[in-house]
Amino acid sequence: MRVSSPVSTRSRKGTRRRRPAEEAQRAILDAAEQRLLAAGPDALRLQDVAADVGVSHPAILHHFGSREGLMQAVTARALATLEADLVRRLADPTDDVDGAALLDRVFETLGDRGHARLVAWLVLTGLGDVPPAAGVRVVRAVADLVHARRIAAGRATKADFEDSLFTIMLAATALFGDAIVGPQVRASAGLAQDRDADQRFRLWLAELLIHHLDRESPAEAHARGKKARALRTVRR
Amino acid sequence: MRVSSPVSTRSRKGTRRRRPAEEAQRAILDAAEQRLLAAGPDALRLQDVAADVGVSHPAILHHFGSREGLMQAVTARALATLEADLVRRLADPTDDVDGAALLDRVFETLGDRGHARLVAWLVLTGLGDVPPAAGVRVVRAVADLVHARRIAAGRATKADFEDSLFTIMLAATALFGDAIVGPQVRASAGLAQDRDADQRFRLWLAELLIHHLDRESPAEAHARGKKARALRTVRR
């Protein structure tokens, strides 16, 4: 029952590629990740990935068992490399004091390869909960680092830790938001045609965050803010 | 994600409901929006929506022509109501000077009904580009409002407009990011079990933004920030 059905442009009749399993799986994961970033998890079709790699779709099932198995494999690999990239960039000691440059690195890491998009996909589809040990404590680690530097500079006390933590959380949240809806927000702000608007905005954000971290004791500022807010909302 | 609740609120055999077209379409759009928010555009099945409403799936095709027609209708309605909610809340004159309350309203409007999730879905699936006149200039409008207030308070000049604009953009971006990856970021910060952590964070963010808008001339602060960065670690 072989015969006729020269399925595709690949391999003329008789020649059959047989890659080592590891290499084939890597190729499949690459193609799948590409498709995932482009169109989302639900749009991932085995036949498409197979066509990209140049094999038939049961070959993928041979390697990964099922579509779900492929999904888990590709997300696991993507999240692992994302985390590795992040910690590598954050631990890079080339310029360990320039907060703006550090922020820029995180920006790049998240936005460049579409990592933020992928994570957003996973979170929205609920797959983000599956590997709960994925992006473990990255925010916390960075906050610890920053807060220690703040204390060393005499700009904060241990009690202000949450302020440092929230600052890093804001950075992370804004980075994700920017990676996903950045163009739309810029359009809504009337900055669409401005090519370097996104860079200006990121720079502005970095300055804001650094200024916040460098300013006088957050505890006092916090109290001041609370007092002002309380006075403003007396009427309710 | 396959749910297809067999709700079957349909009347007993023989009796057939016949609603006016407008009412039926509204019910269908409600159910479709619900499913969209829950599981994303690709997971929207006509039969599921039909089951939710209590009709057969060709009834939906009768009203909306095709699945794509339903998608367009529900997204158009959702974006329209989102924009309407936003401008209504922003234009509400009950307390027109309290920036924190205003920000809170936007927070609620975006996060409460899952609007941010929906918009994220649309942007990620590329459907966000289809209706380009959707969220037109909301950010710009808010920025105009805020900047005018700033000038009136003697806290800024016309030249500082971009600072106001970026502040609003940051708010919008962070709001979206929080609505999407908020829980994950909080978990990564080690705040998972803290129930009101999100509210504390939002309050903190509101204070940060308001403090930024209320502080002395942004132009000077901007220059100072640049200078400080140039000098690396100079504390003024």
Place this chain on the structure above:
DNA sequence: TCGTTTACTTACAATGCTGTAAGTAGCAGG
């Protein structure tokens, strides 16, 4: 050279979804 393993193939089964065809029935106006 033979034999085993396994990366891969073709063919097909099974399922689920969108969309169509044709008919039914509720509600309006005469």
Place this chain on the structure above:
DNA sequence: CCTGCTACTTACAGCATTGTAAGTAAACGA
């Protein structure tokens, strides 16, 4: 009461997609 309109129904066609069955050939060691 009758008649037209149309909001709906059931049945089915068509198609895409995942997964299975069985077989083939490439690499590798004896």
